Amino acid sequence: MIKLTINGNEAEAAEGQTILDVARELSIEIPTLCHHKAIPPTGACRICVVEITAGARPGLVPACAYPAQDGLEIQTDSERVRESRRMTLQLLEARCPEAKVIQEMAAEYGALDLPLERKDEKCIMCGLCVRVCKEIIGPAATCFAGRGPEREISTPYKLLSEVCIGCGACAFVCPTEAIDPAEFCSIALEKIPNEFNCGLDSRTPVYIPFPQAVPNKPVIDRENCIHFRTGGCGACKTVCPADAIDYDMEDKVVEEEVGAIVVATGYQLMDPAVYEEYGYGKYPDVVTSMEFERMVSASGPTGGGLHRPSNGELPKTIVFLQCIGSRQETDGKPYCSKICCMYTAKHTILYKHKVHDGQAFVFYMDVRSGGKNYEDFVRRVVKEKVATYLRGRVSKVFPRGGKLMVRGADTLGGGQVEIAADMVVLAPAVVPSSGVQELAQKLRIGYDQHDFLLEAHPKLRPVETNTAGVFLAGACHSPMDIPESVAQASAAASKALGLVTHERLTREPTIAVVDELTCNGCFECENVCAYKAIERKEILDKDGVVTAVLAHVNEGLCQGCGACGVTCRSKSLEVEGFRDLQLFSAISAISR
Amino acid sequence: MSEEKPKKDGQDKWEPRIIAFLCNWCSYAGADLAGMSRFGYPAPIRVIKVPCSGRVDPLFVLRSFEQGADMVLVSGCHPGDCHYTSGNYHARRKLLAFRELLTFLGIDPRRFKISWVSAAEGGKWSSLVAEVTEEARALGPYKEFPRSVSEGVSDEG
Ligand SMILES: Cc1cc2nc3c(=O)[nH]c(=O)nc-3n(C[C@H](O)[C@H](O)[C@H](O)COP(=O)(O)OP(=O)(O)OC[C@H]3O[C@@H](n4cnc5c(N)ncnc54)[C@H](O)[C@@H]3O)c2cc1C
Ligand code: SF4
Ligand code: FES
Ligand code: FES
Numbered sequence: 001m002i003k004l005t006i007n008g009n010e011a012e013a014a015e016g017q018t019i020l021d022v023a024r025e026l027s028i029e030i031p032t033l034c035h036h037k038a039i040p041p042t043g044a045c046r047i048c049v050v051e052i053t054a055g056a057r058p059g060l061v062p063a064c065a066y067p068a069q070d071g072l073e074i075q076t077d078s079e080r081v082r083e084s085r086r087m088t089l090q091l092l093e094a095r096c097p098e099a100k101v102i103q104e105m106a107a108e109y110g111a112l113d114l115p116l117e118r119k120d121e122k123c124i125m126c127g128l129c130v131r132v133c134k135e136i137i138g139p140a141a142t143c144f145a146g147r148g149p150e151r152e153i154s155t156p157y158k159l160l161s162e163v164c165i166g167c168g169a170c171a172f173v174c175p176t177e178a179i180d181p182a183e184f185c186s187i188a189l190e191k192i193p194n195e196f197n198c199g200l201d202s203r204t205p206v207y208i209p210f211p212q213a214v215p216n217k218p219v220i221d222r223e224n225c226i227h228f229r230t231g232g233c234g235a236c237k238t239v240c241p242a243d244a245i246d247y248d249m250e251d252k253v254v255e256e257e258v259g260a261i262v263v264a265t266g267y268q269l270m271d272p273a274v275y276e277e278y279g280y281g282k283y284p285d286v287v288t289s290m291e292f293e294r295m296v297s298a299s300g301p302t303g304g305g306l307h308r309p310s311n312g313e314l315p316k317t318i319v320f321l322q323c324i325g326s327r328q329e330t331d332g333k334p335y336c337s338k339i340c341c342m343y344t345a346k347h348t349i350l351y352k353h354k355v356h357d358g359q360a361f362v363f364y365m366d367v368r369s370g371g372k373n374y375e376d377f378v379r380r381v382v383k384e385k386v387a388t389y390l391r392g393r394v395s396k397v398f399p400r401g402g403k404l405m406v407r408g409a410d411t412l413g414g415g416q417v418e419i420a421a422d423m424v425v426l427a428p429a430v431v432p433s434s435g436v437q438e439l440a441q442k443l444r445i446g447y448d449q450h451d452f453l454l455e456a457h458p459k460l461r462p463v464e465t466n467t468a469g470v471f472l473a474g475a476c477h478s479p480m481d482i483p484e485s486v487a488q489a490s491a492a493a494s495k496a497l498g499l500v501t502h503e504r505l506t507r508e509p510t511i512a513v514v515d516e517l518t519c520n521g522c523f524e525c526e527n528v529c530a531y532k533a534i535e536r537k538e539i540l541d542k543d544g545v546v547t548a549v550l551a552h553v554n555e556g557l558c559q560g561c562g563a564c565g566v567t568c569r570s571k572s573l574e575v576e577g578f579r580d581l582q583l584f585s586a587i588s589a590i591s592r
Numbered sequence: 593m594s595e596e597k598p599k600k601d602g603q604d605k606w607e608p609r610i611i612a613f614l615c616n617w618c619s620y621a622g623a624d625l626a627g628m629s630r631f632g633y634p635a636p637i638r639v640i641k642v643p644c645s646g647r648v649d650p651l652f653v654l655r656s657f658e659q660g661a662d663m664v665l666v667s668g669c670h671p672g673d674c675h676y677t678s679g680n681y682h683a684r685r686k687l688l689a690f691r692e693l694l695t696f697l698g699i700d701p702r703r704f705k706i707s708w709v710s711a712a713e714g715g716k717w718s719s720l721v722a723e724v725t726e727e728a729r730a731l732g733p734y735k736e737f738p739r740s741v742s743e744g745v746s747d748e749g
């Protein structure tokens with residue numbers, strides 16, 4: 001083990017670590033420019049210099065490239081170090097006054113005073129981009145071109161590159177944001193839209209799906225990952241200190257035997273582009289409520305800054321349109337989506353937090369604020385004039401003079417209104433998550449005409465389904481907000497626990513039973529059982545040889561509908577309580 | 593057998609005897625609702641509860657006629673709404689095919705009805721019974737139940 005001291009702190013280092021690595025482990029700040037974890041260091045920019053005071057030849061060395069050695073004593077912020085960095089920055093600043101990082105660093109080191117004519121560049125010639133392209137990604141699309149003062153980063157012969165694969169790594173590693181790959185890349189650079197932020201920003205091919213994801217671990221998007229596309233790169237593997245990246249991992253089908261299943265697949269919003277009159281998808285300033293939610297979120301794509309997507313300006317006038325597709329018998333969903341009235345009221349408040357002197361309008365059909373304290377919340381929004389509520393529908397949204405004109409009816413005030421808005425926010429109908437039909441069919445549970453999953457009884461068994469052991473929680477059942485979803489989830493969890501924590505399962509006694517003496521194992525019953533309750537039972541003789549395979553009813557799954565009995569040709573299956581004999585007697589009795 | 597079956601409803605007026613098989617979850621509940629909502633409906637209907645319309649064996653229908661029914665009705669949940677997801681689909685296929693066979697057996701298919709009544713349709717149940725009773729009255733007493741069929745289904749069990 002290597003032992004050294006940095007700024008008087010004793011530290012241990014492993015073979016191959018640099019002074020920079022060790023310092024960072026100790027949370028000692030050392031500025032870098034031409035260093036990137038995934039790329040072997042070259043020590044080109046010399047911003048990371050530190051002073052060796054003992055243990056080797058004293059002097060200044062680049063921390064990013066200098067290996068940790070036993071007995072080294074290092075100062076990272078001594079007078080000599082600061083002076084050296086100041087000189088480096090003076091020169092860089094004179095060359096690259098446009099680069100923001102350089103300006104900031106230079107200000108910190110008092111290096112803004114060099115009486116030199118300023119160039120107007122951003123590139124500091126550290127060569128990171130050239131190296132990432134050649135050493136990490138592989139194609140070597142970029143190189144240094146020219147000599148002396150003419151030296152620059154470009155492609156061979158400064159032509160549009162044919163080997164560039166459009167990965168954007170060069171721009172990504174550049175410390176001064178000097179690179180626009182479009183200048184030399186012959187194929188269009190595609191940004192990968194960040195799904196969690198409704199595509200409002202982009203993400204990298206290896207990414208943590210969203211903040212608070214469980215488990216909070218990155219995933220690799222194979223379609224976009226350079227390694228999977230070309231076999232190159234591998235940068236994430238190089239930098240991962242836990243050595244957790246394994247490109248050979250395959251998706252696995254995991255089979256688990258479980259006693260209960262809770263379906264909580266939630267909802268999505270319907271695509272409001274189907275209503276052309278609102279201009280969604282045509283005018284960038286028309287957004288959905290979900291996009292708005294991301295825009296005003298502190299962890300969102302804009303860090304909470306609300307800007308008009310068209311020009312980045314503050315939206316001084318904003319119009320919220322409720323019931324987009326909800327409560328529309330003819331060309332939408334007939335039901336009320338239930339959550340939009342409340343979140344729209346919330347959005348008007350959030351809007352006012354962002355734009356204090358802004359004006360918000362809400363077009364609504366009715367304000368449905370059923371729920372504890374919900375009416376108070378909406379009243380507050382109206383009373384404190386957070387937003388102006390207009391009862392009526394909007395007939396058209398169209399652009400005029402850089403604004404969006406929102407034309408609608410104000411049925412309470414009377415007459416047409418036209419509002420010149422900077423942004424329009426739509427509240428589209430809540431619909432079940434896509435793919436819910438296949439899931440329901442797989443689980444053999446019911447769904448209604450809108451694909452919301454069916455409960456066993458609307459009043460008495462609201463979180464159970466008609467298939468024993470399958471429960472529902474949240475918006476997969478019907479549109480609902482978080483408190484309601486949480487209440488349902490708690491109910492479903494306790495129902496599930498009630499099922500699996502008992503020694504024995506209780507069930508209705510009226511289930512099907514097989515008469516093994518007459519069953520001949522045709523398994524016609526298998527086809528009609530909606531619950532897959534018919535199992536195959538092997539009948540063994542005394543030597544353990546299978547002599548017959550007969551139907552057997554799984555008592556936990558059977559719901560006692562009796563379809564199997566009617567199908568059985570040998571009348572070997574009957575539902576207890578509704579046996580043929582019992583029903584025949586009933587017929588005779590009732591006919592008297 | 594059935595020559596002297598007592599088809600009198602109290603006084604001298606003849607009333608049909610209608611046997612109805614109702615699924616537990618929709619039609620039976622619908623009939624219940626009709627009662628609770630005070631929707632009146634004609635008395636000649638006699639109800640047998642089954643778990644699901646899919647539980648109705650064609651033999652039950654024959655046995656009912658054999659026992660003297662003038663009309664038989666099977667009612668379940670609306671297609672797509674069966675409590676057991678698909679029982680009424682099985683019932684629909686089976687019983688519609690069975691109705692075709694009734695003519696072959698020599699039974700008047702007009703005396704066999706299939707309908708879908710949901711748990712919320714108390715009103716529908718009441719008007720359905722009124723309608724079916726009217727038809728049964730118009731068709732008159734059912735006396736032609738074929739002997740051959742009778743022999744096939746009369747043996748209990
Ligand atoms: C703009 C907006 C603002 C809102 N603001 C509020 C608010 O302030 N307060 C409030 O109470 N409510 C609010 N809501 C409502 C809230 O979003 C919902 O009530 C809540 O998300 C419902 O939770 P859920 O778990 O049932 O469904 P979801 O949140 O939709 O979660 C379902 C999850 O299941 C996953 N999934 C889907 N299908 C499958 C599958 N086949 N296999 C595996 N996983 C699957 C989905 O990816 C998703 O992660 C708002 C809604 C919107 C649209
Ligand atoms: S909650 Fe309000 S906005 Fe949403 S559909 Fe219902 S009435 Fe319309
Ligand atoms: S960061 Fe170490 S020399 Fe550039
Ligand atoms: S439960 Fe009513 S038809 Fe199946």
